[in-house]
Amino acid sequence: MSKTADKKQLVIAISSRALFNLDDSHRVFMEQGLDAYAQYQIDHEEQVLEKGEAYPLVEKLLRLNDHMEHHQVEVILLSRNSADTGLRVFNSIQHYQLPITRAAFCGGQDPYRYINAFGCQLFLSTDPQDVRRALSEGVAAATLLAGGHKREYGDQLRFAFDGDAVLFSDESERIYKSQGLAAFSKNEQQSARQPLTGGPFKAFLAALHSIQSEFPRDQSPIRTALVTARSAPAHERVIRTLRAWDIRIDESLFLGGLTKAAFLKAYGADVFFDDQEVHCSEASRHVPTGHVPHGVANEG
Incomplete structure (x- = not known):
C-alpha cells in the first residue's frame, strides 16, 4: 500500500527481543546453537510470545494514529531471525492485533543496516552493539533495560x-x-x-x-x-x-x-x-x- 502523500511519517524500528519476551528461545540459541534455536522456534511457532519491555510503548505509539490527521506513526520490526524462524514473531503480532506490517528478517546478520532505508527516526533494541551502530548511522537509538512498573496515564x-x-x-x-x-x-x-x-x-x-x-x-x-x-x-x-x-x-x-x-x-x-x-x-x-x-x- 502506498503512503499518503500529505502524511508526515514518524517511524520507529524495534527489535523482536524488545517487543516480545524471547528469553527462552535465546537461551536455547546460547546453549545449543543456531540449528537448535531454529527448530525450537518452529516447534513453538503457534505459541504466542509474552509481551516484552517495549510492548506497552509500541502499543501506545501505534494508538497515536487514532488521534491524528496529518501524521502517521509506523513501527518496523527488525530481527536477526530468518523469515522461517520469525513466523512465531508475526503470529504473536497478529494475536495481539498490532498494526505492524513491515519487517526485516536478517537471517543472523545485523538488522541495523536497514534503519535508514526504512526512514526510521528511532531504534529500540536489547542489543547494545546494534544500538551503537544505529547511533553511528545518525539515528536515535537506545538499549532497553529490564525494568519495573510505571504509573498509568491513560493513552497519553x-x-x-x-x-x-x-x-x-x-x-x-x-x-x-x-x-x-x-x-x-x-x-x-x-x-x-x-x-x-x-x-x-x-x-x-x-x-x-x-x-x-x-x-x-x-x-x-x-x-x-x-x-x-x-x-x-x-x-x-x-x-x-x-x-x-x-x-x-x-x-x-x-x-x-x-x-x-x-x-x-x-x-x-x-x-x-x-x-x-x-x-x-x-x-x-x-x-x-x-x-x-x-x-x-x-x-x-
Missing part, C-alpha cells in the same frame, strides 16, 4: 530525556568530566547565549514536537520532559538552546545532581532516555528506560 504517551549527550551534544559534559563542576558551571555561564549542538535525540524530539503542534497544549496525546542533573546557573543555556531550536518541552526538571528515579516515577514516563548507565539502572526500577551509549560517558 510520556517521553523523558536526559540533556547532555542525549538531546544535546556532550561538549559541556566533556568539560565536566575533564575539569570538574566549577569549570563546567563557568563555561555554561559564559556560553549561556550560545546554543548547544544537537545530540542524537534532537531529530526525534523535533518529530514529537511536530506532532504536538497539531494539538492544543492541554489536549496533546504526547508529553515530553527534560530530566537533567544540571542546576542553576547552567539551566539558562539549555532553555535558550531549545528556544533557538523552536522545539517545545512540556516539563523541565533541573535536579542539581539529585537521583532522577523518583522524579521519573512521579512524571509517569513511558520511557526515559539517558547516556549514563548508573542513571539508567536506577530509573529502570521505576520506569521503562533506554540507555543511549553515546558521548564521553560511554567511551573506552
Whole structure:
C-alpha cells in the first residue's frame, strides 16, 4: 500500500527481543546453537510470545494514529531471525492485533543496516552493539533495560530525556568530566547565549514536537520532559538552546545532581532516555528506560 502523500511519517524500528519476551528461545540459541534455536522456534511457532519491555510503548505509539490527521506513526520490526524462524514473531503480532506490517528478517546478520532505508527516526533494541551502530548511522537509538512498573496515564504517551549527550551534544559534559563542576558551571555561564549542538535525540524530539503542534497544549496525546542533573546557573543555556531550536518541552526538571528515579516515577514516563548507565539502572526500577551509549560517558 502506498503512503499518503500529505502524511508526515514518524517511524520507529524495534527489535523482536524488545517487543516480545524471547528469553527462552535465546537461551536455547546460547546453549545449543543456531540449528537448535531454529527448530525450537518452529516447534513453538503457534505459541504466542509474552509481551516484552517495549510492548506497552509500541502499543501506545501505534494508538497515536487514532488521534491524528496529518501524521502517521509506523513501527518496523527488525530481527536477526530468518523469515522461517520469525513466523512465531508475526503470529504473536497478529494475536495481539498490532498494526505492524513491515519487517526485516536478517537471517543472523545485523538488522541495523536497514534503519535508514526504512526512514526510521528511532531504534529500540536489547542489543547494545546494534544500538551503537544505529547511533553511528545518525539515528536515535537506545538499549532497553529490564525494568519495573510505571504509573498509568491513560493513552497519553510520556517521553523523558536526559540533556547532555542525549538531546544535546556532550561538549559541556566533556568539560565536566575533564575539569570538574566549577569549570563546567563557568563555561555554561559564559556560553549561556550560545546554543548547544544537537545530540542524537534532537531529530526525534523535533518529530514529537511536530506532532504536538497539531494539538492544543492541554489536549496533546504526547508529553515530553527534560530530566537533567544540571542546576542553576547552567539551566539558562539549555532553555535558550531549545528556544533557538523552536522545539517545545512540556516539563523541565533541573535536579542539581539529585537521583532522577523518583522524579521519573512521579512524571509517569513511558520511557526515559539517558547516556549514563548508573542513571539508567536506577530509573529502570521505576520506569521503562533506554540507555543511549553515546558521548564521553560511554567511551573506552
